[in-house]
Amino acid sequence: xxxxxxxxxxxxxxxxxxxxxxxxxxxxxxxxxxxxxxxxxxxxxxxxxxxxxxxxxxxxxxxxxxxxxxxxxxxxxxxxxxxxxxxxxxxxxxxxxxxxxxxxxxxxxxxxxxxxxxxxxxxxxxxxxxxxxxxxxxxxxxxxxxxxxxxxxxxxxxx
Numbered sequence: 001x002x003x004x005x006x007x008x009x010x011x012x013x014x015x016x017x018x019x020x021x022x023x024x025x026x027x028x029x030x031x032x033x034x035x036x037x038x039x040x041x042x043x044x045x046x047x048x049x050x051x052x053x054x055x056x057x058x059x060x061x062x063x064x065x066x067x068x069x070x071x072x073x074x075x076x077x078x079x080x081x082x083x084x085x086x087x088x089x090x091x092x093x094x095x096x097x098x099x100x101x102x103x104x105x106x107x108x109x110x111x112x113x114x115x116x117x118x119x120x121x122x123x124x125x126x127x128x129x130x131x132x133x134x135x136x137x138x139x140x141x142x143x144x145x146x147x148x149x150x151x152x153x154x155x156x157x158x159x
Contacts, residue, residue, distance in 0.1 A: 014054065014149040022055045022099070023072075029102035030071045037070030044075075053088050054148050056095045066117065069094035071105075086152045090137075093144030097136070109136045 017025075026034050041050075041059055049060045058074045067076035067087045074091040078084050094113075098105045116134045124131060132138045145151055 014147075017055065017099070017147070019055060025099050025102075026072045030098045030105070032103045033098050033105050034071030034073065037073030037075075040070065040075065041073045054092055054095075056092055058088065058091075067091045069098070071095065071098045082153060082155075085150075086154065089144040089148055089150050089152050090140050091144070092148050093140030093142065094136075096143045096147045097140060109140075112136050 041057060044059050044061065048062075051058050051060075053074070056069075056072045056074050058076060060078050061075055062077070064077055064079070067074065067090070069075075069091045072095055074088070074095065076084075076087055076091060079087075094109060097109050101108050112134065113136050116137070117131070123129065124133075132141055141152060
């Protein structure tokens with residue numbers, strides 16, 4: 001079994017789209033989503049750690065709650081190295097979905113994702129269903145890997 005240094009691998013992330021095109025689309029077509037993300041980013045700017053990941057900005061919030069993408073702004077907690085690595089890629093996939101869907105992001109991605117995450121946890125556990133089984137979550141993983149150039153590393157089939 002190959003051991004992967006996730007810190008070294010994270011440093012190899014690519015930006016995906018050219019910066020100019022990425023930001024142009026995020027601040028035109030994706031403006032409604034990015035306005036909300038930008039406001040939250042400013043609220044937590046001095047309180048939390050931030051980092052740039054590809055063309056997005058990640059803010060690490062306290063507490064154990066997972067992740068949320070609002071356009072180019074990603075908010076997530078920090079867990080162990082592997083979870084943080086995989087979640088960065090996954091949430092970046094949602095960032096790319098916003099480029100495609102713009103103002104429809106909330107309806108097509110945000111609402112189904114929030115419902116799946118918050119109201120179906122018992123169902124997923126009882127039936128051994130992966131969180132990433134929902135279309136928008138598996139799509140986020142696929143696009144996050146494609147556009148960042150990084151591969152996610154999961155331990156078991158349930159992830």
